[in-house]
Amino acid sequence: MTESTATQSTARTRANPARAARTRQHIRTLLKRRGPQRADVLAEELGLTAMAVRQHLYAMAEEGLVAAETTPQPVGRPAKLWGLTPAADAFFPDAHADLSVGLIDSLKRVLGAEAMDALLRDRADQQVAAYRSRIERFKSLKRRLEELAAARSEEGYMAEVEPTPDGAGWLLIENHCPICQAAKACTGLCAMELEVFRQALGPEVAIERTDHILAGARRCAYHVTPR
DSSP states (O other): OOHHHHHHHHHHHHHOHHHHHHHHHHHHHHHHHHOSBOHHHHHHHHTSOHHHHHHHHHHHHHTTSEEEEEEOOSSSSOEEEEEEOGGGGGGSOOOHHHHHHHHHHHHHHHHOHHHHHHHHHHHHHHHHHHHHHHHTTOOSHHHHHHHHHHHHHHTTOOEEEEEOTTSSSEEEEEOOOTTHHHHHHOTHHHHHHHHHHHHHHOTTEEEEEEEOGGGTOSSEEEEEEEO
């Protein structure tokens, strides 16, 4: 493909984002089913030019969805094989939420409410210990909250810390709830999280929930002030 033709292909891709999205989904599906592939092999399967497929692969690589690995060949130059990264799993069916809800319902039915409460308490104790080990080295409340937010973000909560408008405290904000479906099935999970934060931060800190996703808010937010 000439440089002019490649430029035209890129322009068509930009002009038709829906078609580009479908093509990239087809590429992801092929890589999922067959493992790492060369761009020319994908191109033949899709009825596209190798250059067009490479453009899609480079764009997907920038998004962290695919990665290339050079593999020696018996004859000729090494082959560049493109494969999916773990981030691409988000584009394929995932029943973990349904599984979590089903397991919670089964635990309630088989073990009873008292056993369920004991399980929640054990999980909370593990969280408190993990969070304390990360924040205890910091003296200021702000730094401790920032480290707690970092830990929660690693768990998928997209957490951040902001000062309150009056400057007297902080807001611990969680913009996403990765366990939302499970929390709907077991409200004790949310109730326990507030207690986890209180224990992790210690008695010298007051913390109250001000926004709650399960109550219809866009986010969960906690007002934190020193006592």
